[in-house]
Amino acid sequence: MRQAGRYMQHYRDVRAKVSFLDLCKTPDLVAEVTVTPVERLNVDAAILFADILLLLEPMGVGLEYATGGPVIQRPVRTGGDIDALRDPVPEESLSYVYAAVRSTRAALNGRVPLIGFCGAPFTLASYLIEGGASRNYIHTKRLYHTDPGAWNALMERLVASTLSYVNAQIDAGIDALQVFDSWVGCLAPDDYREYVLPHMRRLMAGVTPGVPVIHFGTGTCGLLELMREAGSDVMGVDWRVDLDEAWSRVGHDMAIQGNLDPVALFAPPAEIRRRVGDILRRVQGRPGHIFNLGHGILPETPVDHVRAMVDAVHELSA
Ligand code: CP3
Numbered sequence: 001m002r003q004a005g006r007y008m009q010h011y012r013d014v015r016a017k018v019s020f021l022d023l024c025k026t027p028d029l030v031a032e033v034t035v036t037p038v039e040r041l042n043v044d045a046a047i048l049f050a051d052i053l054l055l056l057e058p059m060g061v062g063l064e065y066a067t068g069g070p071v072i073q074r075p076v077r078t079g080g081d082i083d084a085l086r087d088p089v090p091e092e093s094l095s096y097v098y099a100a101v102r103s104t105r106a107a108l109n110g111r112v113p114l115i116g117f118c119g120a121p122f123t124l125a126s127y128l129i130e131g132g133a134s135r136n137y138i139h140t141k142r143l144y145h146t147d148p149g150a151w152n153a154l155m156e157r158l159v160a161s162t163l164s165y166v167n168a169q170i171d172a173g174i175d176a177l178q179v180f181d182s183w184v185g186c187l188a189p190d191d192y193r194e195y196v197l198p199h200m201r202r203l204m205a206g207v208t209p210g211v212p213v214i215h216f217g218t219g220t221c222g223l224l225e226l227m228r229e230a231g232s233d234v235m236g237v238d239w240r241v242d243l244d245e246a247w248s249r250v251g252h253d254m255a256i257q258g259n260l261d262p263v264a265l266f267a268p269p270a271e272i273r274r275r276v277g278d279i280l281r282r283v284q285g286r287p288g289h290i291f292n293l294g295h296g297i298l299p300e301t302p303v304d305h306v307r308a309m310v311d312a313v314h315e316l317s318a
Contacts, residue, residue, distance in 0.1 A: 002296035004049045008040070008303055020065040023052055030100035031107040032238050038112055040303070041310050045113050045176070048104060049171075050097055052119030052180050053127055055165050058093035060086045061128060068132075075131035077139060079150035086311050087157060090165040097165075101172035115214075116174030120181035121158035121203065122196045123193040127264025128154070137186050144195045163206040170208045177207060178214040179232065182295075200230035214257055218295050223248045233242040238294030241265075244282040247289075255288035260309070262293045267302045269308035276312040291317070 003010050004011055011033055014023065017149075034049045040046075053070050057063040062073030076082055088094070105114055119127075127133075129140045144151040166177055184196065207213055215227060216236030227235065228250045235254055237246045239261035247256045262277050283289045291313045297306065 001293060003004065003041070003043065003047050004039045005297055007297050007301040007306070008037060010036050010040075019203070020051075021063075023095045024054060024100075027096060027099040027103040031103040034104045034114075035107045040109070042308055042314070043112070043310055045115055046104065047115040047178070048097075048117065048174065050100065050117070052117065052124065052182075054097065055088060055118065055161060056124065056128060056197065057087035058086065058090075059161075061127075070127065070132060072127055072131045075139070076128050076154070077154070079147055080155045080219055082150050082157075085154075086236035087287065088161050090161065090168055094165060094168075098168055098172040101169055101174055103209075105144060105173045111177035111297055115174070115176045116169040117178040117180060118162050118169075118215075120179050120184065120197070120215075121162065121199050122157050122187075123181050123183050124162070125151075125154055130179075137148070137183070139222060141191075142240045145189070148195070151195060152199075159199050159203045159206070160205060160259075167206075167208045170211055172299055174211060176214065178216055178236070179203070179270045181215070181217040181227075182219045184223065184227075185221075186238075187223070187225060189222055192223050197226055197229060200227075212255075214290075216257070221246075228254065234288075238303040240294070242282060243279055243289075244284065245302050247283075247286075252286065252288075253304070255290065256302065257290040258294050258296040259292070262297055262301070265293075265297070265305045265309060267305075269305060272305060272309050275311040276309060277316050280313070280316050 006012055007136060012031055013283060028173060030049045034046050038046045053063055064071045064073060101116060124136055126140045129143060152158060204213060212233040214234040214236050215230060215232035218238040219240060220227060221241045224246060233255060234257050235250045236257040237259045239259050243259050264272060
């Protein structure tokens, strides 16, 4: 996550010349910033350089990347706002993403698989409704508490546009799909069951068969059994739960992804290696574990520590 990002000098050099959105919309640059970390870090997969919020731009809400993070200029708060949203036609308004998939695949030349991704409807809705990042999700939760009909209408529209968005990524050649429900851990289990799970089920069921789907969230300790019911192939977990505990709770018939704390990368390399070993021991030799961080790499992270982590994973899991 954020494999291509500000912790790398190469990425900062590219970003000095082009805005984040223009970078996402330039397929050759996307290929370059996606492939560079694969080469420098020796990781086993590439994740397409894009953003979960790109799908919101053609809905007409005014997407902007400010220094403090993404901003939705015209947040949706009422049933009327939701009715006024445009339904994106990803093949048209997001054609640059599919061009980026094709140019990245060409640049990778079969060296490693390419992961495509999207935001999950709850996390996308939280940005649409709050207008940006949030601490307490007051507007989001208030909408489902006060107007569940409007909430469900919004979630249904997000599921429909997300499905056209990701199925076209699959047509363009991604090898796996990651669905980011980054902020879903703010929900009580009963609210997840009622207001999110039915939509996640429809999303997972609508993905074109043939590519593995990873379902990721943070702070999801209280939700893992429910998230399993959504029906992905892989569950991604953060570091707030032990990997073996998470895996037995979602079931060993599912693959698991995780779960080093990204801040552990600020420890000395010997300590990083020890932490990697701890996670691999919890796997107990079972097939179906994808080693990953529990969330995105932070911009201040030393690149050589990231490389030390990757080397440790390869050596200790050999
Ligand atoms: O991992 C990769 O290399 C692929 C690129 C990627 C980005 N965003 C690029 C990005 C991926 C997989 C995402 C997903 C994403 N975007 C998520 C889900 C994953 C997660 O981290 O929870 C979310 C919630 C977003 C929304 C978003 N976009 C946020 C919160 C931010 C600000 C982050 C920050 O640190 O400022 C962005 C902007 C963004 N997306 C950046 C990158 C590299 C930084 C923008 C910059 O270059 O200035």
